[in-house]
Amino acid sequence: MEEVENETGKVVSTIQSKARLPGFRPGKAPASLIRKQFQGDIRQQVLENLIPRYLQKRVEEEELRVVGRPDITKVKFDPGQPLEFTAEFEVSPEFELKEYTGIEVHYHEPEVTDADVDERLESIRQRKADYINIDPRPLEDGDIAVVSLVTVGGVEGEPVKQDEVMIELGDKDTVAGFTEGLRAAAPGEEREFDVSYPEDYGQEKLAGRTVRFQAHVKGVRKKELPELNDEFAKDLGDYQGLEELKETIRRTIHAERQYEAQQEAKNKLVETLVDAHDFPIPETFVDRQIQNRLEQTLRSLQAEGADLKNLKLDWKKVKETQRDKAVREVKASLLLSKVADRESINATRDEVDREVERIAKQQREPIPAVRIRMEKDGSLGRVASHIQTEKTLNFLFEHSRKVAD
Numbered sequence: 001m002e003e004v005e006n007e008t009g010k011v012v013s014t015i016q017s018k019a020r021l022p023g024f025r026p027g028k029a030p031a032s033l034i035r036k037q038f039q040g041d042i043r044q045q046v047l048e049n050l051i052p053r054y055l056q057k058r059v060e061e062e063e064l065r066v067v068g069r070p071d072i073t074k075v076k077f078d079p080g081q082p083l084e085f086t087a088e089f090e091v092s093p094e095f096e097l098k099e100y101t102g103i104e105v106h107y108h109e110p111e112v113t114d115a116d117v118d119e120r121l122e123s124i125r126q127r128k129a130d131y132i133n134i135d136p137r138p139l140e141d142g143d144i145a146v147v148s149l150v151t152v153g154g155v156e157g158e159p160v161k162q163d164e165v166m167i168e169l170g171d172k173d174t175v176a177g178f179t180e181g182l183r184a185a186a187p188g189e190e191r192e193f194d195v196s197y198p199e200d201y202g203q204e205k206l207a208g209r210t211v212r213f214q215a216h217v218k219g220v221r222k223k224e225l226p227e228l229n230d231e232f233a234k235d236l237g238d239y240q241g242l243e244e245l246k247e248t249i250r251r252t253i254h255a256e257r258q259y260e261a262q263q264e265a266k267n268k269l270v271e272t273l274v275d276a277h278d279f280p281i282p283e284t285f286v287d288r289q290i291q292n293r294l295e296q297t298l299r300s301l302q303a304e305g306a307d308l309k310n311l312k313l314d315w316k317k318v319k320e321t322q323r324d325k326a327v328r329e330v331k332a333s334l335l336l337s338k339v340a341d342r343e344s345i346n347a348t349r350d351e352v353d354r355e356v357e358r359i360a361k362q363q364r365e366p367i368p369a370v371r372i373r374m375e376k377d378g379s380l381g382r383v384a385s386h387i388q389t390e391k392t393l394n395f396l397f398e399h400s401r402k403v404a405d
Helices: 002-018 031-037 039-061 114-127 176-182 230-236 242-276 283-303 315-343 349-363 367-377 379-398
Strands: 066-076 084-091 104-106 130-133 144-153 161-168 190-196 210-224 401-403
Touching: 002 031, 002 039, 031 039, 039 066, 039 084, 104 242, 114 242, 161 176, 161 210, 176 190, 176 210, 230 242, 242 315, 242 379, 283 315, 315 379, 349 367, 349 379, 367 379
Parallel strands: 104 401
Antiparallel strands: 066 084, 130 210, 144 161, 144 210, 190 210
16 A cells, blocks of 8 residues: 555656646646646556556566466556556466486488489589580470570469570479470570479479460570599599598588488477477467467568568468467477476577677678677577577487487
8 A cells, every 4th residue: 555655656746747737837736736637647657657566576476487468457446545456367387397318219320322422423513514505406305495484374473584594404403394395496486385393392482383484595505514533623622632522522411411310300309208298388379489480481482472462361260270380389499498497508608609600791791780789689589599499409319219210
């Protein structure tokens, strides 16, 4: 009761110092008149000051971890009476962490064969090829067609257009429709043809679609490949010869495969951990995770050229389809955080600094400017959280029981 009166007196004094009432100089109106004239404003300001303060005090006393914004109801605030209110909110779940070391996971160290090295070496050789213009003639398999392309059907939004692109007819990486549509065409000729893209094609705008292209053939080129020898290796970098290059390629492939295999094992470890724990997840967490997933999807679509202006989303339907996956992701995050706390796993200042430096180099900006921006928008904290998560995953992997497939 005393706290309410004290806070009311402070609010009255603040309003009194600024109020302009007829017959009184600024700040000289009596407090009794201020209380009567600004009764509604005083009540509202006192509530806004006291409710968060006492709610926070009670939360700290009971060591609650509040999730989201509390819903304040049943407010009773009458003159001469104590302030009463009801606060409803979700709290981060408390749960007992079960055994998290010694979890069985399928994993074996990757192998790299000579054939793997030769394939990667050939890929490098192909990228170093020269493309030589040849006299105009009808295109055949093995030729490089120089064409301009524009879509005339089969895609949504703006047409896909390229003024000059090289297409190798008959190559395994060339979508078959281009080879079939351009075969026997001569420079100066225009053609229209359909191209059916596979479902897993890299550009989502084209994946799984049959697209009609208009193509103008500009020229014919032949690919000339460099000879695989010591000189080739030396031209690529600081290598003594071809054998040293091959050994570097072998180590690179092994590192790539090891990373992929370990990531897969870590994902399985997390799935096992989630399956072993059953505890309720606050809907606020679930909604936030679904929102994050949705925003990532929309950014990806926008980056690929999708027109999102007229996109209408049914949040209820989105939530229904994404909820189960979001719940598991939130549980995984809470579990990893609990393991990190138990094992005192944290991101060090040096680790965060190195990541900020990497981002600054990538964006070609001064490191201090990037750090200040990241501190302001909260991304610095997310970087530290990501590092902590990766270190926790490494801990789980190192302390798991690996079983060969």
